[in-house]
Amino acid sequence: MSARCQLTGAQPVFGNRVSHSHRRTRRRWDPNIQSRRYWVPSENRHVRLTLSTRAIKTIDKIGIEAAVARIRARGERI
Incomplete structure (x- = not known):
């Protein structure tokens, strides 16, 4: 399952992890992605x-x- 929302388009954001000594390494923030099933009456x-x-x-x-x-x-195709 990809970390991308089909409705809002939210996807991972990248940045730096900063240690106490201020060294920087790359990290990512993932959106809270859930799989849901909905009934579409139409x-x-x-x-x-x-x-x-x-x-x-x-x-x-x-x-x-x-x-x-x-x-x-x-x-997008559903």
Whole structure:
């Protein structure tokens, strides 16, 4: 499973780990990615989405139909 959200496009961010002596090494921050299955009434089927937790809250607010429309508008296949 890739560390990329299908709705928001959230993906890993890179930066530096800084030690006590101030030496810097590269690190990454991964988004909290979850796999969720939603029922889409208009298509009469379930869809499995790879979402960040922020996107799950967004779907709770705007609804799955609007979220699927946004994902398709980005050109992603569901």
